[in-house]
Amino acid sequence: MRKGRFKKWNFVPIFTLLALALAGCGDPRVSALVPQGSNARESLYLIKLSAYIMFGVMAVVILLLAVVLIRFRAKKDDASIPKQVEGSNLLEFIWTSIPVLIITVLAVVTLNLTFSMAQDHSDDPNALKLEVIAHQYWWEFRYPDLGIVTAQDLYIPAGKKISVELYSADVIHSFWVPALTGKMDTNPGYIKDGIRQNVNRFSFDAETTGVFLGKCAELCGPSHPLMEFKVIALSEDEFNRWAERMKEPPAKAASAQVQAGEQVFQQNCMSCHAVDATDTANRPGPNLANIGNRLTIAGVLPAGTDEERAESLKKWIEEPNRTKPQNDVPGTVVMPPFKDRLNAEQMDDLLRYLMEQKIDVTPPKTAKGN
Helix, strand or coil, rough: HHHHHHHHHHHHHEEEEEHHHCCCCCCCHHHHCCCHHHHHHHHHHHHHHHHHHHHHHHHHHHHHHHHHHHHHHCCCCCCCCCCCCCCCHHHHHHHHHHHHHHHHHHHHHHHHHHHHHHCCCCCCCCCEEEEEECCEEEEEECCCCEECCCCCCCCECCCCCCCEEEECCCCCCEEEEEECEEEEEEEEEECCCCEEEECCEEEEECCCCCCEEEEEECCCCCHHHHCCCEEEEEEEHHHHHHHHHHHCCCCCCCCCHHHHHHHHHHCCCCCCCCCCCCCCCCCCCCCCHHHHCCEEECCCEECCCHHHHHHHHHHHHCHHHCCCCCCCCCCCCCCCCCCCCCCCCHHHHHHHHHHHCCCCCCCCCCCCCC
C-alpha cells in the first residue's frame, strides 16, 4: 500500500525541482519578455495572444473532462448504454469550426505583425541607414550616410527607425537583439552589376535609451555562443555628438609611451585593423575606433573599468584562441597570438595606445538590458 502510494506521488518532488530550476533560467539581457522596441513589443503581443488562446483551450478541455467524469461516471448496478451522439452534424460542425477559427485568428495576426516588422524603411529620409556585416565571430557596423565604421558596439538614436541591410562575410549568421527585435539572417552573397545579392533588409527601433545585448542566433562555428554585441541607444543629441566625434581623426599621441604603442600597432596590427572610424576599407579585422570605450573586449571579455578593459585587451591580444576558438580552415583569416611576438614593454605600449582610442561619449551606466 505504502509502496504503491510512493509510486503514485514520486513525480511531485521531481516536478517541483524542475520547476524551480526552470524558474531560475534565462538572462534578462536577452529576454523577449521585457520589450524595449516596437518590434519586440509586437512579438510579445503575439506570444501572449497565442498563450491566452492555448490556456483557454486547455481550460475548456479540462472543464469538459471534469463534467464528463463527474456527471456521466458509471453508476453501481447500471448496465445501460448511454445515449449515442455519433453522426451529429451540429457537434461535428462545432469541434471542426472552433480549431479553424483559432488557426485563422492566429494566422491573420501573425501575418499582419510579420509584415509590419519586416517593413523596409530604406527610402525613409528620417530613418538611420545601417549596414550589418557578420564575420566569424564578430559584428561590423557601417553607417553609409555618416561615413563611419565601427564594430561590436552598435550605437543608435532612441526613438528613431533604424533601416538595416544585413549580409555575411563568410557563413550564415543571425542578427538578434531580443529586447528590441526578432531574428534576421545574414547571408553570404556576391556582387552583380555593382549590387550585392542575397541581402536581407528590415527595420527596428529602441523606444528607450539603454544598452541591450545582441547575439548570433545561427550556429556558425565553434565560437557561435561567444558571438555577442551590444546595442547602445542614446538620445538623438547624444548620438549626433557621438557620430561627429567618430568622424574626427584619431588624436595625436600625447606621450612617448603612446607614440611607441602607435609604432607597435602600425608594425603588427595595421594590416587587419584601423583606429579611424572613417576608414571604410574592407579590412579582415574589426575597426578599433573608440575601443578605449568598449563595453566588452572581443564581445565577451569584461571592460567595466579602464583596468579591466586593459587586462581583457592583453588577454585577447596574447592568446585570442583561448577566448574564442577560431576556425582552423585554409584561407580563413584569424587573429594570431602575440604572446611570443611582443615583449612586455611593447605590450604595455600597445595597450596604452589602444586605451587612448576613445571619445567622450559615455554609454548609459544603468540601462535596461545592461
